[in-house]
Structures are given as C-alpha cells and as structure tokens.
Amino acid sequence: MDRVTEQELSVWRLFIQTHSKIIEKIEGDLAEEKRVPLSTYDVLIELFEAPGRKLRLGDLTKKVVLTKSGLTRLVDRMEKEGLLKREKSEEDKRGAYAVLTEAGETELRRAWPVYAKGIKTYFAKPLEEADLQALNKALEVLRQTVED
C-alpha cells in the first residue's frame, strides 16, 4: 500500500474541514430561527420517508448521516420533545420502532426552508456549474468505493 501524499492529505483535510464548516453554518441558521438542529432533522426526514413513517432503531442508525454514535440519546430526547414515539414491534422481539409524530412532521417542515437556504448559500451557489459537476463526479467515485 502506497503512503498518503502531502497533497492527498491536504485535500482530505479540506474535505472534512469544509464539511464541518458548512454544517456549522447551517446549524447556526437553524438555531437562530429556532428550528430543530440538523441531527434531529436527519432523524425526522428518515422517518418521514420510511414506509408507515416508522423505522426500527437499528435501521435508523444505518440511515442517519450526522449522528451515528449517540443516536439512542438523541431518540430519547426527541421522544421527550414529542417529535417521535417509540412503538413495540408486534411481529418479533427485535426491538422497538421509532415512529414520526405530527409534531415531528411539523418541525421537519418548519426546518426545511432554513436548511434549503443554507444548502443554496454555503454549497450550491458559490460553485460554478462545472465545479458542481466535477464535485459530483468525484463523490460518485468515492461512494462506489465505500459502498459494500
């Protein structure tokens, strides 16, 4: 295995730093507008898109993008806030479902415009069409590499 070069390491650092900064900016906007944070949004959107608007906790962990560790704590907090409820599985014993509530759907819809504006402002708009295409191409290659 070849060693990682200075240039590769520099692009990697830029990748994780830029990701972090954009997420931070969007989090700031959501907090300012008193909307749910991105980690909560991430759970809400996965539940919203799931059949029956519910997912087993194990499946939820696989799907969320921002908070893999600490997801149980996050789900607990969201349950307390009424954004989801837990439901026991009737078919088998393999643990509970998280189910989207109406309040959860409301918060999802309230957060989206702020989140969308952030994606536009900090990510899409600064990039020229060619940059966006190139970014897409590079990310597609990486996704194919890491997908099992």
Place this chain on the structure above:
Amino acid sequence: MDRVTEQELSVWRLFIQTHSKIIEKIEGDLAEEKRVPLSTYDVLIELFEAPGRKLRLGDLTKKVVLTKSGLTRLVDRMEKEGLLKREKSEEDKRGAYAVLTEAGETELRRAWPVYAKGIKTYFAKPLEEADLQALNKALEVLRQTVED
C-alpha cells in the same frame, strides 16, 4: 434567493453521505485495530500541534472538526483515560487548558498509520489525479465562502 435545485440537492446529499461513509469506514478500521476513535484523534492532533501542546477548551472547540457538540464529555472521558489532563490557567480566569499527556501522544502515533491507510484507501486512491484536483478546487471555493 433562488431555490435549491434537484441537482444541487442531490450533490449535497452525496457530499454528506460520502463524508459519513468514509468516516464510518475509518472508524471501523480504528476500532478493529484497537486504536482511539477519530473524535479522540481529532482532539489529540489539535493539542499536539498547539504551542506547549495545550489549548483552552474554547479554542479546542473551534479547532476540532468532528465533535463540536459533546466536546466537554469527550474531554472528560479522555482525561479519565489519561490521554490529556486539565490545567488551570494561571494568567487569567477564563477557564482551563487541556494539555496533551505522553499517553495521549503515544495513542496519537499508534492511530496515525491506520487513519492514513484509511485516507489512502477510501479517499485518495479511488480518485484519479484530475478528480482529486477538481475536488480540491471545488472545496477551496466552498472554504472561502464559509470562512468569516
């Protein structure tokens, strides 16, 4: 403000998903080799690179990339594990420093080869030179946008 387009949203999703998957892969490798997780690595490297190998907690929060929220808990855990120690500031009252310990430096050095191999395998190697350049260019544009 224009609305975010389908294509822009799709590249954004690819960006956060790919980031998440690569981080997950590297975390898996580190866990398998019984090395410190990336969040810990992130704190250790910032302390290692700081003058006197110490940082105020507030400055540490600004510098780390992976765990902004929950950093206090992480620092507590790392102190218990002996990877850093807290030191009161003598010059002023604005809170404590986190200081790298020898054990912390040892774990940093032990983790690096596994981390570096992950960067090579999941990020650098799959990309052709042109893709890496294009990615670098797009990320530079984004970094300039989000930096204050």
